[in-house]
Amino acid sequence: MNCHKLTGPAQLLAIVVLTGAVAVAQPRAGGPPPGNIASLKTALLPKPTNLAQYVRNETALVALGKALFWDAQVGSDGQTACATCHFHAGADHRLQNQLASPAGVTTALTGNRTMKADDFPFRRLANPNNNNSAVIRDTRLVAGSAGVVHRTFFDVNAGLHTDDGATVSSAAPTSLAGLELRQVTNRNSPSVINAVFNVRNFWDGRASRIFSGSTPFGDSDTGLTVLVNSANGLQPERVRMDNASLASQAVGPALNAIEMSYNGRKWPKLGRKMLSLRPLGRQKVATDDSVLGEMANPEGNGLRGEYGYQQLIEQAFQPEYWGGGQIVDASGSILKAAAAASNSNEFRQIEYNFALFFGLAIQAYESTLISDQTRLDQFLEGNTQALTALEQQGLAEFGGGGSQCTVCHAGPELTTASYTRAAAPNVNPGDPNDLGFFRIGVSPISEDLGLGGQDGFNAPLLLPNRPGAADGTFKTPGLRNVELTGPYFHNGGQATLEQVMDFYSRQGDFGGANLGPGIGNIRLNAAERTQVVAFLMALTDDRVKYERAPFDHPALCIPVGHVETEPGVPALDDSSPVTSMSALDRWALIPASGKGGNAVPLQTFDELLRGIGNDGTRAHTLTESCQP
Ligand code: HEC
Ligand code: HEC
Structure with a gap:
């Protein structure tokens, strides 16, 4: 079967038939579910190849990964963790200073703005069911995630959570009334939960399934990225690990000058810093944390003294990758035999190889974040009571010809960008649709090329490439936990699932060439939309909703916009020379949860917009302040 030569309805059929050959559907009353939807427990889970070459203890690896993912000291400002943008059902849940414009687009955007319910959807039409109707307004915004203030990196300080650097002055919207704001990503944060099932990660798939040990870009990165210790001393070595997109992904943000880093920081420097600090040293860890509890420091913050990053790495990794005594420079050349580093540009092997440890550890932790106990999963495993009649109608509708949802959201993972799908016969790697990537008119093609773009080595993301x-x-x-992960789409332009349904009913926001195969003929009446939304709400795993193990976590203080002394005038952060010219942050506490989770459910994005649950009936309402 040669899918990519077909167009229109024939192609739809081809995809449906092809996915039809893949997964083993669970038997249930009323015949097999549509689109090969099955319990997530039946999904093909990727196992990184040649892991044992580097890793000797996978339990220790998960603990190291969880500490690194939640540790705000990883950020150059000592205040920004991976979890800062992935703390809420694996995604972001902040309202203020979260707006950006797509690359190359100028918008009437004010930095530090607080999103309001009325801002959504970003593109508003006279008739929400007709994408040719008059455009009432289109703000061309992206609801992204706030990272760090734009600063130049000077150096790390051993024993200190903050790096040395200098604030760079910029233009609006990153600056407001002369002060620098935290920069905002120009795509929305997807959830890290179930990301392990994605063959490639990021909205545009640029996190390769091949891990190079240093960058997200897989085989484009041919460098000898690590040092291995042998009888002849340290030798440079190439890393090439398949089924490891999450490791590729993880080595991106930590040095990224928008997300976590001052501009110009390198991995050995980050390694030196983290190895000198107590893991999670400024954050509370619950003594009943499902992974870190036994290592937690009951008297104060972080882990106990005997669980430093050095010890965690030594426990998890093979000694060939950290035990060498020689000292190297920033490019891995040997400077001297066993000795102490005598200046800030001399490194130990364990510092030099830090990207390898960081990527593999975070991948191992994220691989435990699997939400396979939703009511849909229970239903598909034979508990016919798990879904209400309305939700079952929604399931049928989701797989029906009127909605076409399972053309793309198919299989146990509810996406064809999965390993289950990739294992099917006749998948054409040069066909984006076969890889689970589709053009559905969320934004004009010219604004964001997605998988049509290039990686960090200027190689096309789609290979073999067809321009x-x-x-x-x-x-x-x-789509699991989608109830909790708004706003939706790569631009974060829809606040509610009802708005998403309107989007599909009008065949996307941008028609014509902005639409690809698989979309364009969706027909859903009001009753059917209600059914589908009910079905989407049944995709929540209670362990995610109440942050029970494995979704429990350390405390984290997150920046939620900047303090303004009067509208449009931020206050200055005069706490250190590094923060000169920078706006003062507002902070909100995400409290630590232990393995038993929280008493109340996570707040949805729509509830956040409307202030629902601020009375203590929801978690993560961002109403409790903290000091990072
Ligand atoms: C400043 C906010 C921010 C920080 C900090 C951040 N991320 Fe993300 N993350 C994002 C955004 C935005 C995207 C989507 C970007 C894209 O697709 O181009 C993303 C995408 C991802 C994805 C891909 C999920 C998918 O379905 O494709 C994973 C996994 C992830 N991040 C993990 C991490 C890890 C691990 C770290 C720390 C090393 C981290 N993030 C730090 C904002 C952030
Ligand atoms: C042609 C393929 C295709 C079809 C058909 C399709 N989707 Fe999607 N869906 C996607 C893609 C691709 C995205 C991400 C698009 C983007 O952000 O640019 C997406 C995003 C979503 C999201 C947002 C998730 C998030 O985390 O942001 C929801 C919800 C969703 N789809 C539900 C549905 C439902 C319900 C249907 C059926 C009415 C449907 N989709 C039909 C491909 C499809």
Whole structure:
């Protein structure tokens, strides 16, 4: 079967038939579920190849990964963790200073703005069911995630959580009334939960399934990225690990000058800093944390003294990758035999190889974040009571010809960007649709090329490349816990699932060439939309909703916009020379949860917009302040 030559309805059929050959559906009353939807427990889970070459203890690896993911000291400002943008059902849940414009687009955007319910959807039409109707307003915004203030990196300080650097002055919207704001990503944060099932990660798939030990870009990165210790001393070595997209992904943000880093920081420097600090040293860890509890420091913050990053790395990794005594420079050349580093540009092997440890550890932790106990999963495993009649109608509708949802959201993962799908016969790697990437008119192609773009080495993201074929296609997200992960789409332009249904009913926001195969003929009446939304709400795993193990976590203080002394005038952060010219942050506490989770459910994005649950009936309402 040669899918990519077909167009229109024939192609739809081809995809449906092809996915039909893949997964083993669970038997249930009323015949097999549509689109090969099955319990997530039946999904093909990737196992990184040649892991044992580097790793000797996978339990220790998960603990190291959880500490690194939640540790705000990883950020150059000592205040920004991976979890800062992935703390809420694996995604972001902040309202203020979260707006950006797509690359190359100028918007009437004010930095530090607080999103309001009325801002959504970003593109508002006279008739929400007709994408040719008059445009009432289109703000061309992206609801992204606030990272760090734009600063130049000077050096790390051993024993200190903050790096040395200098604030760089910029233009609006990153600056407001002369003060620098935290920069905002120009795509929305997807959830890290179930991301392990994605063959490639990021909306545009640029986190390769091949891990190079240093960058997200897989085989484009041919460098000898690590040092291995042998009888002849330290030798440079190439890393090439398949089924490891999450490791590729993880080595991106930590040095990224928008997300976590001052501009110019390198891995050995970050290694030196983290190895000198107590893991999670400024954050509370619950003594009943499902992974870190036994190591937690009951008297204060972080882990106990005997669980430093050095010890965690030594426990998890093979000694060939950290035990060498020689000292190297920033490019791995040997400077001297066993000795102490005598200046800030001399490194130990364990510092030099830090990207390898960081990527593999975070991948191992994220691989435990699997939400396979939703009511849909229970239903598909044979508990016919798990879904209400309305939700079962929604399931049928989700797989029906009127909705076409399972053309793209198919299989146990509810996305075809999965390993289950990739294992099917005749998958064409040069066909974006076969890879689970589709063009559905969320934004004009010209604004964001998605999989049609290039990686950090200027190689096309789609290989073998067919120019134009992947332009404007984005990874189909799996939909579990979607109730909790708004706003939706790569631009964060829809606040509610009802708005998403309107989007599909009008065949996307941008028609014509901005639409690809698989979308364009969706027909859903009001009753059917209600059914589908009910079905989407049944995709929540209670362990995610109440932050029970494995979704429990350390405390984290997150920046939620900047303090303004009067509207449009931020206050200055005069706490240190590094923060000169920078706006003062507002902070909100995400309290630590132990393995038993919280008493109240997570707040949805729509509830956040409307202030629902601020009375203590929801978790993560961002109403309790903290000091990072
Ligand atoms: C400043 C906010 C921010 C920080 C900090 C951050 N991320 Fe993200 N993350 C994002 C955004 C935005 C995306 C989507 C970007 C894209 O697709 O281009 C993303 C995407 C991801 C994805 C891909 C999920 C998918 O379905 O494709 C994973 C996994 C992830 N991040 C993990 C991490 C890890 C691990 C760290 C720390 C090393 C981290 N993030 C730090 C904002 C952030
Ligand atoms: C042609 C493929 C295709 C079809 C058909 C399709 N989707 Fe999607 N869906 C996608 C892609 C691709 C995205 C991400 C698009 C983007 O952000 O640019 C997405 C995103 C979503 C999201 C947002 C998830 C998030 O985390 O942001 C939801 C919810 C969703 N789809 C539900 C549905 C439902 C319900 C249907 C059926 C009415 C449907 N989809 C039909 C491909 C498809």
